[in-house]
Amino acid sequence: MKTALQVIHWLFVLTMPILLVGVVNRTKSWWAARKGPRILQFAYDLQRLLGKRPVESTTATPLFRAGAYVVLVSAVVAAGMAPILGQFAPIQFSHDFIVVAYTLGLARIALMISAMDVGSSFEGMGTAREAAFSTYAEPALFLLIGAASAATGMTSFADLIGHLHNTPYYGVVVAPLVLTLLILLQAEAARVPVDDPLTHLELTMIHEVMILDHSGPELAAMQFAAAMKMTLYAGLIAALVNPFNPLTSPVACVLASLGLMLSVAVAVGCVESLTARLPMRWVTRYLLIASTAALGCMVVVGLGAGN
């Protein structure tokens, strides 16, 4: 049973990034009344990139290439610890959420170092923004965990999210927590309104400008890792909403999780179609909404326990 869940978890981790990117793009083209790319187009893109001989800057050091794979491996390891199916993760131990957050942090610093490595006049801009915005995003995740930990008294990520369903606060806190995670998804996976993956105006980019000099397999690694981060956060949202427990009703849980993750992708696509990206100076305020929502949940838990 556990083995089956593990296999499904890893299958999700490895295939959902492609599917989710496809669904987001399809949603966007539906709003624009276009036919849109194939659902699996991202997989073909990756395949094309993997066969391409890359061009590297003459300024680049060995860290440049290593960075891309550090990003990829860290994202995969983090996804192995994230409970995307609900109260279950293949690698689960007490306080594993700290490892998830910090492994993603390793991915981020590797990405930033690769970007600085080519001595470009543009990529530093994206790096500075990524670094500055992450200082706003990181506390939000820990506030969310703080609220869940105070509500459930559990210590592992999967148990936190799983047991939250059984607490009396669930009905009140689920909406703000989903909002927090959705904003974090937009920040971490470089989606509108924090960042626009399609714009090719360097001055407004964050993630895309950092990988301007990447090409071939390294670009594939970077793009797959970004999609992986989106999967991770979409999975967390799904687990938070998912009414089924994977340990008691696995089939229903996996199906619900699949459906919920795809709907998160549709939601991301809808947001991207209907809103423009925010001006840079507003992004920090937008990210503060995530922290405020999580902080509100903490207050709810505190007041609820007092009564």
Place this chain on the structure above:
Amino acid sequence: MNQLILAVLALVFGAGLCLLNVDNRVRAALGLLSQAVAMVLVWSVAVPVLMGGPEVSGGISWAYPIGAIHFRLDALGAFFLSWSLPMTLLGSVYAVGYLQKYFSGPRHVGVHFSLLNMVALSFVLVYTGDEVVSFLFGWEVAALAAWQLVIWDYTNSKVRFAGFNYLVSTHVGLLFLVAALMILYTHGQSWAFGDIGRWMSHHPGTLRNVVFLLLVTSFGLKSAFFPFHSWLPRAHAAAPAHVSALMSGVIHKAGLYALLRFTLLAGKPDEWMGWFLIAFSVTSAVIGALYTVGQRDLKRLLGYSSTENVGIAGIGFGVGCLGLSWNSPALVALGFGGGLLHVLNHAFFKCQLFYAAGCVYQIKHVIDMERLGGLFKLMPVTAVCFVVGGVAISALPPFNGFASEFMIYSGLFSNASMGIWAKLTLGLVAAALAFVGAVSALSITRAFGVIFLGNARDPRLPEAHEASRWMLVPMGLHALGTVVLGVAPIVGFAVVATPVSLFMQGMPAAVAAGTLDGVVGTLSRIGMISGVLVAVIAAVLWLRSRFTTLSPDRNQTWGCGYDLPNTRMQYTGAGFSTDFSQHFRNVMVLLKRQKAPAGYFPRDSYVITDCVDAVERRLYNVIDHGDDTAVELSAKMREDDPRLAFSAGLAAIVIIASLVLLAEGALR
């Protein structure tokens, strides 16, 4: 015990030999040799104690007024001693490379090595002293030796000022310490730590709270907690690299040691002390981290990051104090264990970063990041050591900083029984710690990216090359420690476990052992994940290098269509941090001097942004004002005015009377 006395003698004797009238090389060799001997001697005592052996104690009788001097080496002292001496030795080895050019000159280098010996000596005295006199004596030896070491380049008036600033600050701290110890003496009726502890653990109340605040202020000044840090960036920027490294990584840990020693003496601290320590430390960590963002001078940046890291360790100690007052073994183990492990880890990676900065400075004679760049290719060993230290200082896996911060986080998110609001407050502290981690990742990426990556910015600087082996080897050993303690954090915890169990003496032995085992279990998971990360990344990179058909073509950096980029067009440190600093301009004072281009053919234009220390600025403002006020007052007053003499006399009587009352315990 005899080995400790021998070690002290070896260090003193070595310090004397360094001053002999022989060649500089011989002097340095004598210094290193005596330190190595002392290190082996100290290890032979400290390691058994650290592995759970019995405490070592002894005494020497001395004439009045000192009386008997007592030494006692318990696990806490043994922990600090076991790495302080080797790291001082490594710093001295580094000094051989760093001061190389002076060896053949007329300058007496022996003095410097002799002072390094005195620093090592002060560790033996402070970490083994069992009564106030030898403790304070060691404390003072460390302060004076560090001051002398800082002003190595004394011909420069800025360096002299930085040294003087440090000297004054450390003695202001000493005043607080002496005040606290005097109160303790009047009540314990003894200079021995044991008697002081007996009084402290049995008399909670206002007076103990006053003592606690005085001690925290003093140790805060020693370890450069915010807002007592203002001497630190100056001193670190002025001192030679190995001295900065030793001060930041090793010498100032004495403040944290003393904090722990007195916590241990106090037995069961009040709950507010834990919260106070946490609040104090969080402030330090957050503000220290924010200040690292704006710095141009790499060594100043690293100095501020010390303030940040003692804050992180302090959060752990605060959690531990809460655990003591709530009787929760898990919080004690995670809090004190995490804090102590962070102290050790910080010593490893901070020295390593300072050594890397020193390598850069020695070759380039400049430490301003806006003038450097592209050093990775010319100094690969230094650059790799710097980036390893940088990832570790940002508390990211797979290096050691992560393991200790993980323990502190686990303490903050523990499932120990406590009030819901206490739990939520600790959650907030964790969020603050996450913020600190992200900010230090920002500033370390900025420093590393601007200095080591990209292209050289200033062609007028000397061509870079790798520094001498004397400098690379100590740096490499520190880097090795950073990696090993990251991949195998159990090794670090094994060193920390015995001192932590000192704090759990009041708890049932089985519970304490069970808690420690639980921590070891989690830490081994962390080590495993770090190991997996390292192994998988290495495997993927190896696989990638096998695909030679995909080995890259080389071309210039993509400039978005612009074909003639020059090295001045790279992203600068100021450009990197300005966006972020703008959000915190209330905390960070950014001074901008600029000359805008004017006219049709502008010739000279510049923008210089400096991040100055708000506390220091405020301090000097107040002092300046204080001067003015005093001058004004004295101009108004006539010296023969009887009212003046009367009021001064009254003030003196009030102060003396209140001191007497305080000593008599009127406050109780």
